[in-house]
Amino acid sequence: MPSEVALILGISGQDGAYLARLLLERGFVVHGTSRDREMASFANLLRLGLGERVHLHSAVPSDFRSVLQVISKVRPSRIFNLASQSSVGLSFDQPVETLDSTIGGTLNILEAMRTLNLAARFYNASSSECFGNTDRNPADEETPFRPRSPYGVGKAAAFWAVANYREAYSLFACSGILFNHESPLRPTRYVTQKIVRGAADIAEGAAGRLSLGELDIARDWGWAPEYVEAMARMLEFDRPEDFVIATGKLSTLEDFVSQAFGYFGLDWRKYVEIDPELKRPSDIRVSVGNPAKAERLLGWRAETMMPALVDRLLDAEMERRRAEYSVPSNVRAAAGE
Amino acid sequence: MRKVALITGVTGQDGAYLAALLLSKGYVVHGIKRRASSFNTGRVEHLYRDRHEKGVSFFLHYGDLTDSTNLIRLVQETKPTEIYNLAAQSHVQVSFETPEYTANADGLGTLRLLEAIRILGMEKTVRFYQASTSELYGKAKEVPQRETTPFYPRSPYGAAKLYAYWITVNYREAYGMHASNGILFNHEGPTRGETFVTRKITRAVAAIDARLQSVLYLGNLDAKRDWGHARDYVDGMWRILQQPEPDDYVLATGETHSVREFVELAFSHVGRTIEWRGKGVDERGIDTRSGATLVRVDPVYFRPTEVDHLIGDPSKAHAKLGWRHSVSFAELVQEMVECDIRALAEERSAEAGGSVVAPVRRVARIREAR
Numbered sequence: 001m002p003s004e005v006a007l008i009l010g011i012s013g014q015d016g017a018y019l020a021r022l023l024l025e026r027g028f029v030v031h032g033t034s035r036d037r038e039m040a041s042f043a044n045l046l047r048l049g050l051g052e053r054v055h056l057h058s059a060v061p062s063d064f065r066s067v068l069q070v071i072s073k074v075r076p077s078r079i080f081n082l083a084s085q086s087s088v089g090l091s092f093d094q095p096v097e098t099l100d101s102t103i104g105g106t107l108n109i110l111e112a113m114r115t116l117n118l119a120a121r122f123y124n125a126s127s128s129e130c131f132g133n134t135d136r137n138p139a140d141e142e143t144p145f146r147p148r149s150p151y152g153v154g155k156a157a158a159f160w161a162v163a164n165y166r167e168a169y170s171l172f173a174c175s176g177i178l179f180n181h182e183s184p185l186r187p188t189r190y191v192t193q194k195i196v197r198g199a200a201d202i203a204e205g206a207a208g209r210l211s212l213g214e215l216d217i218a219r220d221w222g223w224a225p226e227y228v229e230a231m232a233r234m235l236e237f238d239r240p241e242d243f244v245i246a247t248g249k250l251s252t253l254e255d256f257v258s259q260a261f262g263y264f265g266l267d268w269r270k271y272v273e274i275d276p277e278l279k280r281p282s283d284i285r286v287s288v289g290n291p292a293k294a295e296r297l298l299g300w301r302a303e304t305m306m307p308a309l310v311d312r313l314l315d316a317e318m319e320r321r322r323a324e325y326s327v328p329s330n331v332r333a334a335a336g337e
Numbered sequence: 338m339r340k341v342a343l344i345t346g347v348t349g350q351d352g353a354y355l356a357a358l359l360l361s362k363g364y365v366v367h368g369i370k371r372r373a374s375s376f377n378t379g380r381v382e383h384l385y386r387d388r389h390e391k392g393v394s395f396f397l398h399y400g401d402l403t404d405s406t407n408l409i410r411l412v413q414e415t416k417p418t419e420i421y422n423l424a425a426q427s428h429v430q431v432s433f434e435t436p437e438y439t440a441n442a443d444g445l446g447t448l449r450l451l452e453a454i455r456i457l458g459m460e461k462t463v464r465f466y467q468a469s470t471s472e473l474y475g476k477a478k479e480v481p482q483r484e485t486t487p488f489y490p491r492s493p494y495g496a497a498k499l500y501a502y503w504i505t506v507n508y509r510e511a512y513g514m515h516a517s518n519g520i521l522f523n524h525e526g527p528t529r530g531e532t533f534v535t536r537k538i539t540r541a542v543a544a545i546d547a548r549l550q551s552v553l554y555l556g557n558l559d560a561k562r563d564w565g566h567a568r569d570y571v572d573g574m575w576r577i578l579q580q581p582e583p584d585d586y587v588l589a590t591g592e593t594h595s596v597r598e599f600v601e602l603a604f605s606h607v608g609r610t611i612e613w614r615g616k617g618v619d620e621r622g623i624d625t626r627s628g629a630t631l632v633r634v635d636p637v638y639f640r641p642t643e644v645d646h647l648i649g650d651p652s653k654a655h656a657k658l659g660w661r662h663s664v665s666f667a668e669l670v671q672e673m674v675e676c677d678i679r680a681l682a683e684e685r686s687a688e689a690g691g692s693v694v695a696p697v698r699r700v701a702r703i704r705e706a707r
Contacts, residue, residue: 060438065437
């Protein structure tokens with residue numbers, strides 16, 4: 001039997017790279033897109049050693065022809081849409097592009113599936129940002145959405161587009177409502193990597209202070225390589241449904257910071273300063289999910305949780321630094337590290 | 338006088354050269370870069386310092402030409418005296434795959450920037466440079482091409498750039514803005530993107546010379562272009578905005594060379610002479626000394642619609658801007674080959690040093706694997 005074909009839109013990001021690795025291990029032929037194949041550096045794929053094993057295409061999700069073209073060329077049986085502007089903070093500065101890439105991209109894929117009459121299974125990356133504040137009650141699949149950022153608004157709209165196409169056209173289409181999930185592949189504009197790298201810089205004497213927006217926000221942090229497993233399982237389930245993917249455990253950003261500095265035996269209070277300019281116009285205070293449905297129906301549960309998760313991130317960061325010191329800086333720059 | 342430049346597309350080849358030039362002239366430079374999952378600021382890394390340090394005059398911002406609100410905010414906050422719109426989906430081949438996005442970013446993106454200037458009431462205080470291109474001439478109506486030659490774009494990229502050209506002219510005429518087009522012919526350099534044909538050739542020459550690659554695959558060997566050095570061309574951009582009156586200018590060398598000549602010259606720098614045998618898609622470039630085939634044709638690189646003989650007539654820029662190119666074709670090829678040979682050697686010595694990351698070569702392999 002020929003191998004099944006999977007298409008990952010947004011393969012150059014954190015989740016795209018981990019998902020590509022997982023699907024390759026499962027025997028899929030993996031195709032992936034980035035907005036501009038000719039320009040992107042695909043550093044995440046390279047870091048996982050997948051550069052030569054995936055087929056890359058240029059596609060901009062908000063460009064219908066490019067979506068239609070890549071899907072009709074690849075004829076996948078599994079489609080994962082991970083492509084969109086993915087930073088909540090940036091969505092306040094770039095609201096229109098954020099919306100175009102989230103809702104426009106999702107609709108174009110659904111429309112391409114309809115146009116081509118393609119019997120593929122479709123996964124769309126939804127987000128805990130749809131819920132807004134969850135207070136102390138973990139959000140599940142029945143919790144109403146109340147997004148607090150242009151990013152959350154776009155993801156909420158895309159969630160309903162997926163549900164609508166599932167009901168209206170009987171597509172096998174589902175949303176994974178993923179809570180925060182981290183890994184060493186996160187870019188530094190994410191606060192978790194900013195803290196990890198900041199603490200390591202301070203421990204090595206390369207920096208003196210770390211500026212953060214606020215410390216009393218609380219999140220449900222999981223480990224990205226485990227979360228892509230949940231994505232794959234959702235498309236192997238016998239019917240299309242939406243799932244909350246989370247650890248169920250709540251921690252504050254202060255817990256995260258304290259664990260990161262503690263890794264080096266440092267007291268964070270001496271190094272962290274609060275810069276109100278870094279605060280978002282409307283941030284979520286508390287975000288925690290209830291993954292009971294995923295555990296019951298998909299047999300999935302998070303293994304890596306706070307605070308051990310911070311140690312894993314720091315182990316990886318220190319490994320990366322050791323490797324990097326033996327390469328000249330111009331070569332690092334050329335390679336996108 | 339306050340000199341503040343806002344450069345869209347600062348992470349590209351031209352953006353990085355222009356930022357360096359303007360910083361050397363005492364400008365405060367704000368650069369806009371697009372979000373990306375992977376690192377994309379390699380070309381401006383050497384210019385960048387943390388903004389908390391003293392005396393910093395180079396700043397990077399996230400932005401996107403498809404988002405008006407974002408552009409308005411950036412123009413409002415940075416209060417530039419000159420805006421250089423260099424951001425674009427700039428790859429002709431990719432524009433056939435993503436035509437709608439190319440039109441959105443390259444065409445409408447220019448309109449959004451011009452509108453941002455108007456909305457903020459800065460029509461009289463900011464000068465605007467639009468990066469136009471020789472691809473506008475496409476199926477050229479006359480040879481050489483000058484400012485008065487009619488356009489005939491031959492790709493979604495060319496068509497999007499045509500809209501950007503005319504909307505820039507229109508805003509100049511309708512609202513009295515100091516808005517100008519530079520119609521730049523091909524301009525290259527060691528930081529050219531790796532999939533553009535010139536850089537692809539010079540990287541391959543370095544790799545073949547180091548026995549890391551055996552054959553270079555190319556499209557149309559007889560495509561002729563007017564190739565200059567990007568460093569010269571960003572100086573032309575700056576001169577265009579220093580003119581008392583806004584206007585449109587062709588920047589070119591006025592000389593033309595084929596891809597074939599570029600290949601021959603590049604290989605000559607590593608002591609190899611190429612002899613061509615066969616015809617059409619079966620044509621091969623042979624190393625006369627070893628008899629090995631070093632160059633082959635792969636039709637996958639042919640464009641759906643090829644552009645004709647592009648050669649620019651830069652007389653107007655000579656006369657009015659006092660601009661002319663300083664780097665010859667031979668010097669350009671030499672600099673690019675030498676840089677790629679050096680980069681490869683450094684990378685190999687890093688590999689030999691037992692490093693677990695050998696990133697550049699892996700990038701090369703992933704591109705060849707396609």
